Amino acid sequence: MKREKGLLIVLSGPSGVGKGTVCGALREQDTDIKYSVSATTRSPREGEVDGVNYFFKSKEEFERMIREGEMLEHAKYVNNYYGTPRTYVEEMINKGHDVILEIEVQGALQVKESFPEGVFIFLMPPSLHELRNRIEGRGTETGDLIDSRMTVAKEEIDLMDNYDYVVENDKVELAVERIKSIVTAENCKKDRLIHQYKQLAEE
Amino acid sequence: MKREKGLLIVLSGPSGVGKGTVCGALREQDTDIKYSVSATTRSPREGEVDGVNYFFKSKEEFERMIREGEMLEHAKYVNNYYGTPRTYVEEMINKGHDVILEIEVQGALQVKESFPEGVFIFLMPPSLHELRNRIEGRGTETGDLIDSRMTVAKEEIDLMDNYDYVVENDKVELAVERIKSIVTAENCKKDRLIHQYKQLAEE
Numbered sequence: 001m002k003r004e005k006g007l008l009i010v011l012s013g014p015s016g017v018g019k020g021t022v023c024g025a026l027r028e029q030d031t032d033i034k035y036s037v038s039a040t041t042r043s044p045r046e047g048e049v050d051g052v053n054y055f056f057k058s059k060e061e062f063e064r065m066i067r068e069g070e071m072l073e074h075a076k077y078v079n080n081y082y083g084t085p086r087t088y089v090e091e092m093i094n095k096g097h098d099v100i101l102e103i104e105v106q107g108a109l110q111v112k113e114s115f116p117e118g119v120f121i122f123l124m125p126p127s128l129h130e131l132r133n134r135i136e137g138r139g140t141e142t143g144d145l146i147d148s149r150m151t152v153a154k155e156e157i158d159l160m161d162n163y164d165y166v167v168e169n170d171k172v173e174l175a176v177e178r179i180k181s182i183v184t185a186e187n188c189k190k191d192r193l194i195h196q197y198k199q200l201a202e203e
Numbered sequence: 204m205k206r207e208k209g210l211l212i213v214l215s216g217p218s219g220v221g222k223g224t225v226c227g228a229l230r231e232q233d234t235d236i237k238y239s240v241s242a243t244t245r246s247p248r249e250g251e252v253d254g255v256n257y258f259f260k261s262k263e264e265f266e267r268m269i270r271e272g273e274m275l276e277h278a279k280y281v282n283n284y285y286g287t288p289r290t291y292v293e294e295m296i297n298k299g300h301d302v303i304l305e306i307e308v309q310g311a312l313q314v315k316e317s318f319p320e321g322v323f324i325f326l327m328p329p330s331l332h333e334l335r336n337r338i339e340g341r342g343t344e345t346g347d348l349i350d351s352r353m354t355v356a357k358e359e360i361d362l363m364d365n366y367d368y369v370v371e372n373d374k375v376e377l378a379v380e381r382i383k384s385i386v387t388a389e390n391c392k393k394d395r396l397i398h399q400y401k402q403l404a405e406e
Contacts, residue, residue, distance in 0.1 A: 121391075122393065150404060153400070153403075153404050154404045157397065157400045157404055160393060160400070161393070164392070164393055165388065165392055165393055166391055177387070178387055178388075180384070181383070181385075181387035181388045182384075182387075182388040182391060184380070184381055184384035184385075185381075185384050185385040185387070185388030185389070186388070188368040188369055188370050188381055189367070189368055190325065190363060190366050190367055190368055193363075194360065194363060194364060194369070197356070197360045198360055200356075201353060201357045201360055
């Protein structure tokens with residue numbers, strides 16, 4: 001059944017977890033998922049194409065877009081703005097395409113405010129997984145190292161709580177398969193389908 | 204991360220939709236899913252093995268099991284009882300295995316009462332999908348036939364509303380892939396995982 005609306009999939013997670021690598025690997029596969037293009041005020045690097053790698057914007061234009069609610073999320077790093085223009089994402093979704101955003105945790109929380117119906121995936125570092133084994137005494141780490149790992153783990157768990165799914169990035173191929181499964185499953189969710197069927201039966 | 208509990212997956216849908224075929228095809232694949240064995244009071248047919256095809260029970264024993272809450276669901280067809288013994292399902296789930304039940308719609312509703320955390324999948328006949336095309340005028344069916352299809356469709360939509368997922372059985376292989384994706388996605392659900400991580404971080 002043709003969907004009225006596509007899914008907004010937000011792939012996020014702690015810095016360094018491998019969001020870019022996983023998203024790149026997903027992109028190489030033959031799926032119908034569309035990839036959002038970010039906007040930035042930084043200068044294009046050699047070979048970067050406007051509208052492909054980024055939408056390159058002036059500072060004034062970017063700030064106008066923020067003011068007028070045209071950014072789904074944005075952040076400033078090293079004096080440059082980075083953000084997700086709302087228009088492309090909404091156009092794709094309204095055409096029935098699934099769109100994926102690969103963004104930082106703070107950005108994901110901003111997106112959740114305007115798109116609570118999005119599918120929020122937390123990419124988890126395998127360290128958190130390994131924690132259990134280490135704590136359970138098979139490892140040989142000292143108390144201090146375990147303590148510092150625990151602090152990081154607790155921060156990650158707090159972030160995780162805002163998401164719908166947790167995908168472990170133990171192997172890129174496995175993480176990609178899990179994300180593809182989540183997209184398939186979300187597209188089978190009764191709550192996303194029944195409205196259409198009901199409408200159909202009433203016509 | 205090793206799960207504390209497996210999933211209870213309930214595959215159901217209207218009579219004749221192909222539950223048995225889809226479940227059989229899933230079973231031929233190499234997954235870790237366990238298959239629940241039903242109990243019945245009917246006599247074993249040639250080649251049927253107790254504990255493999257069915258648990259064969261006397262009427263008295265079956266009725267005692269119902270009375271003592273040992274059946275997750277049961278129904279009577281043509282003077283014989285059919286049902287799902289609770290023990291096997293609970294043992295597997297408590298060991299961390301995912302278990303699938305392939306049952307009729309009334310049985311699925313019974314299971315939902317005692318296992319609301321189960322994953323309820325409604326296998327949908329492709330006729331409901333095709334309905335849209337027909338109604339939209341591409342078909343050549345008469346008004347009466349469309350009316351009777353609409354009645355059936357409405358009944359199916361009402362049933363569907365009790366489930367978490369709707370899987371179209373357009374092709375058996377596709378339905379199997381969707382079910383596998385749902386199981387993978389459910390195992391990535393934050394709500395099913397975060398409790399363990401929190402516990403781990405507190406230890």
